[in-house]
Amino acid sequence: MNHTRTLYIPFDHLHRDYGIIRDAKKGSDVILFVESERMRTGRNWHPERLFFLISSARHFVKVLQDEGFTVEYLKAPTTKAGILEMQKRHPQSALHATRQSSFRLQTTLEELGAQFVENDFFLTPRALFEEWALRQKNYLMENFYREQRKRLDVLMENGKPVGGAWNFDKENRLPPPKEYRWPEYKGFDRDAIDESVAKELGITANRTWATTRAGALQQLKTFITKHFAQFGPYEDAMALDSWTLHHSVISPYINNGLLHPSEVLDAAVKAFASGKIPIESAEGFVRQVIGWREYINGMYWHLGADYREKNGLHAKRALLPLFTSSEKTEMNCVRSIVHDVEERAWVHHIPRLMVLSNLALITGTNPQQFLEWMRERFIDASEWVMVPNVIGMGVHADGGQMMTKPYAAGGAYISRMSQYCKSCIYDPKLRVGENACPFTTLYWDFLDRNKELFAKNHRMFQQVNGLKRLSDLPELRERAKEVLSGLDKGEI
Numbered sequence: 001m002n003h004t005r006t007l008y009i010p011f012d013h014l015h016r017d018y019g020i021i022r023d024a025k026k027g028s029d030v031i032l033f034v035e036s037e038r039m040r041t042g043r044n045w046h047p048e049r050l051f052f053l054i055s056s057a058r059h060f061v062k063v064l065q066d067e068g069f070t071v072e073y074l075k076a077p078t079t080k081a082g083i084l085e086m087q088k089r090h091p092q093s094a095l096h097a098t099r100q101s102s103f104r105l106q107t108t109l110e111e112l113g114a115q116f117v118e119n120d121f122f123l124t125p126r127a128l129f130e131e132w133a134l135r136q137k138n139y140l141m142e143n144f145y146r147e148q149r150k151r152l153d154v155l156m157e158n159g160k161p162v163g164g165a166w167n168f169d170k171e172n173r174l175p176p177p178k179e180y181r182w183p184e185y186k187g188f189d190r191d192a193i194d195e196s197v198a199k200e201l202g203i204t205a206n207r208t209w210a211t212t213r214a215g216a217l218q219q220l221k222t223f224i225t226k227h228f229a230q231f232g233p234y235e236d237a238m239a240l241d242s243w244t245l246h247h248s249v250i251s252p253y254i255n256n257g258l259l260h261p262s263e264v265l266d267a268a269v270k271a272f273a274s275g276k277i278p279i280e281s282a283e284g285f286v287r288q289v290i291g292w293r294e295y296i297n298g299m300y301w302h303l304g305a306d307y308r309e310k311n312g313l314h315a316k317r318a319l320l321p322l323f324t325s326s327e328k329t330e331m332n333c334v335r336s337i338v339h340d341v342e343e344r345a346w347v348h349h350i351p352r353l354m355v356l357s358n359l360a361l362i363t364g365t366n367p368q369q370f371l372e373w374m375r376e377r378f379i380d381a382s383e384w385v386m387v388p389n390v391i392g393m394g395v396h397a398d399g400g401q402m403m404t405k406p407y408a409a410g411g412a413y414i415s416r417m418s419q420y421c422k423s424c425i426y427d428p429k430l431r432v433g434e435n436a437c438p439f440t441t442l443y444w445d446f447l448d449r450n451k452e453l454f455a456k457n458h459r460m461f462q463q464v465n466g467l468k469r470l471s472d473l474p475e476l477r478e479r480a481k482e483v484l485s486g487l488d489k490g491e492i
């Protein structure tokens with residue numbers, strides 16, 4: 001059959017009702033997927049991530065074929081090579097796509113002459129975010145979030161926020177509870193497609209991640225019925241006896257298209273309306289979906305393609321060995337968290353921000369090396385997520401363009417919010433001596449190293465001023481050198 005349109009579908013647009021595929025026509029369109037060799041072997045991708053992305057795409061192909069569509073699933077050295085191959089096979093067929101989710105892929109498709117429909121895998125059109133960003137003096141997420149609440153009419157009553165406040169962060173900072181039974185994470189059955197992808201990748205398919213829309217919907221339902229009510233209070237807690245806690249664990253599915261954010265939002269709002277969900281949990285979750293996620297995507301496009309190269313703190317340290325092997329550290333928090341990443345390619349936002357990124361920040365690790373590590377190791381690490389999250393939020397490499405102050409913290413924060421410190425060889429309260437917690441030592445050393453720069457930042461004044469109270473600063477500087485050297489060798 002002569003096809004007049006080729007619809008290119010990347011591996012993160014796997015939803016039947018959104019993007020270019022929504023209006024696909026069975027007779028005249030051919031749907032193209034390209035599994036590129038570069039995607040599989042170009043970098044040190046986490047096997048779980050590869051398995052999840054490829055198996056989800058192949059399941060989606062099956063859905064489309066069962067519906068009667070003509071689908072081409074090409075394996076090629078690069079995405080570009082695959083599309084060129086397709087153009088050779090169907091020279092009369094015009095290339096169409098949804099606007100892509102990264103600068104690189106968007107540019108590639110533009111060079112290949114694609115025609116685009118808007119990217120509706122988010123709740124905020126890019127032009128609308130841009131209009132917001134251009135009105136801002138600084139890009140406070142809270143301001144964006146409040147506009148989103150009003151614009152989308154979510155948790156609003158007569159023009160005011162439900163519950164009388166825009167956020168319930170104070171209620172949502174509880175440490176993990178003692179002797180608590182977290183609901184068990186059941187995982188997902190595997191089918192022949194999963195097995196064949198796992199075999200090609202040389203791994204054994206485990207039950208951790210869903211690779212179908214049915215599985216993703218099941219996980220959303222599990223969150224709503226079993227976790228949502230307690231989500232808020234414990235959203236920042238880090239536990240040793242549960243890897244999910246009360247988190248939804250649906251970010252991989254929203255980011256690859258198996259779920260659309262509007263479906264997640266509708267489910268959350270409906271559950272809240274039933275009266276069983278406290279406002280602090282409802283608001284905390286809605287903030288993630290309509291606030292943070294949309295804000296980060298908007299900022300990715302607003303800040304431009306060069307933003308990922310920023311290094312405002314001139315951080316030069318090579319990626320620490322502990323990031324590539326959890327065996328290379330004695331720090332209980334880092335070892336446990338990196339081990340969890342090795343197992344499942346996922347930990348929630350607080351270990352990512354306040355342990356892993358915090359460590360990269362206060363050790364002066366090169367932002368681009370850390371960014372590449374985060375991109376490779378996390379299951380949900382789309383380019384648009386990781387660039388602003390790491391460069392702007394995690395390691396403050398943009399000189400404060402996105403966040404007004406760095407998220408630097410010592411061991412006290414980790415001790416308060418987790419169960420790691422009790423069984424650690426280091427003491428979060430000590431900043432000098434061989435038992436001193438590396439986070440505590442390096443936190444003060446980081447402020448000391450950057451005090452002139454931060455002196456101009458009124459939000460950092462109190463923290464930097466705290467240095468004056470340290471009678472042991474010379475000793476601390478010496479201990480910091482030992483810690484950094486030990487971390488470089490993988491011995492701390």
Ligand code: SF4
Pocket residue numbers: 331332333334410411412414415420421424425426427428437438439440
């Ligand atoms: Fe981590 Fe320091 Fe606590 Fe050890 S004492 S678990 S290194 S925060």
